[in-house]
Amino acid sequence: MEILDVLIIGGGPIGLNCALEAQENNLSYLIIEKGTIVNSIYHYPLYMRFFSTAEKLEIAGIPFISTAPKPGRQEALEYYQGITRQRNININVYEKVEKISKEKNIFEIETSKGKYFAKNVIISTGFYDIPNLMNTPGENLEKVKHYYTEPYPYAKQKIVVVGSSNSSVDAALETYRKGAEVTMIIRHSEISKNVKYWVKPDIENRIEEGSITAHFNSEIIEIKKNSIIFKDENGEVNEIENDFVLAMTGYLPDFDFLKNSGIDLQGDCLNPLYHPETMETNVKNLYLAGVVCGGKDTHLWFIENSRIHAEMIVRDIISKQ
Numbered sequence: 001m002e003i004l005d006v007l008i009i010g011g012g013p014i015g016l017n018c019a020l021e022a023q024e025n026n027l028s029y030l031i032i033e034k035g036t037i038v039n040s041i042y043h044y045p046l047y048m049r050f051f052s053t054a055e056k057l058e059i060a061g062i063p064f065i066s067t068a069p070k071p072g073r074q075e076a077l078e079y080y081q082g083i084t085r086q087r088n089i090n091i092n093v094y095e096k097v098e099k100i101s102k103e104k105n106i107f108e109i110e111t112s113k114g115k116y117f118a119k120n121v122i123i124s125t126g127f128y129d130i131p132n133l134m135n136t137p138g139e140n141l142e143k144v145k146h147y148y149t150e151p152y153p154y155a156k157q158k159i160v161v162v163g164s165s166n167s168s169v170d171a172a173l174e175t176y177r178k179g180a181e182v183t184m185i186i187r188h189s190e191i192s193k194n195v196k197y198w199v200k201p202d203i204e205n206r207i208e209e210g211s212i213t214a215h216f217n218s219e220i221i222e223i224k225k226n227s228i229i230f231k232d233e234n235g236e237v238n239e240i241e242n243d244f245v246l247a248m249t250g251y252l253p254d255f256d257f258l259k260n261s262g263i264d265l266q267g268d269c270l271n272p273l274y275h276p277e278t279m280e281t282n283v284k285n286l287y288l289a290g291v292v293c294g295g296k297d298t299h300l301w302f303i304e305n306s307r308i309h310a311e312m313i314v315r316d317i318i319s320k321q
Helices: 013-024 073-086 166-177 200-209 255-260 290-294 308-319
Strands: 003-009 029-032 097-103 106-111 115-123 158-162 181-185 213-215 219-223 227-231 237-241 244-247 286-288
Touching: 003 013, 003 106, 003 308, 013 029, 013 073, 013 290, 013 308, 029 115, 097 255, 115 308, 158 166, 158 237, 166 181, 166 200, 166 244, 286 290, 286 308
Parallel strands: 003 029, 003 115, 115 286, 158 181, 158 244, 181 213
Antiparallel strands: 097 106, 106 115, 219 227, 227 237
16 A cells, blocks of 8 residues: 655646645655646636736746736646656545545545545645526526636626636627627626736726626526526616526635644634645545635635745655654
């Protein structure tokens, strides 16, 4: 029975960074990833550009060369998957971790394909897998999409985009420019202040000129086959024709998996408990890395400010040897 020094759950940028740090310190390790390498980035909108510049997305000091000031999805896939090949990172893809248990000082990790044993486990699963549902009647209809990839399927269609974040704004602008009739339903009183600074004036101008209709302080109360019903800022109920709903309402970590692994979740945001200097949870030798650390507050951590987690974790693991 092989017992790894470290098993890493999640093959995103931070999971890869943890693997490189373990590799650098001669620790035996394995990444288990349920999809492809950097699976979340693979599922991003096709033409998405990062808010961060290339150097802030780098891991392990490996240069990220980009032809544009803000790298796009394809450049990021080439960078992170290229590192995986060049550094011969140990990773199993399309294998889902189903359960973590611990007996004495050894973790048993059960997956869709087998069992593994490790002295330490790092959970770096991100938050892109579970949509933050509106819990609205009709949300289960096929026309409701919680993921957006490209605008072409929505040409000549009546589109409702829910939300005012970066993903909502990108979807609204791209579908509008491909010929969709776009209506935005926004719970707040304005476009989010977190929208990319080079995009925010564009969406605000399109709304002001009437090219895109926006209902602020509003919410959908029912989705039907050919329409949606929403309540506007005056409390009035309106029904408009609709072909597709792009519900860009955000995503959540797998809280059940964290809880079933023994991690304490605290407060309304279900923040997982961990030591800020070591990233170790309340379960000894079980660590968190990356955006999963933020609970429901998914804007707290991102690649550029959580790259340091790998070094912190491996330093703590080595100190216990």
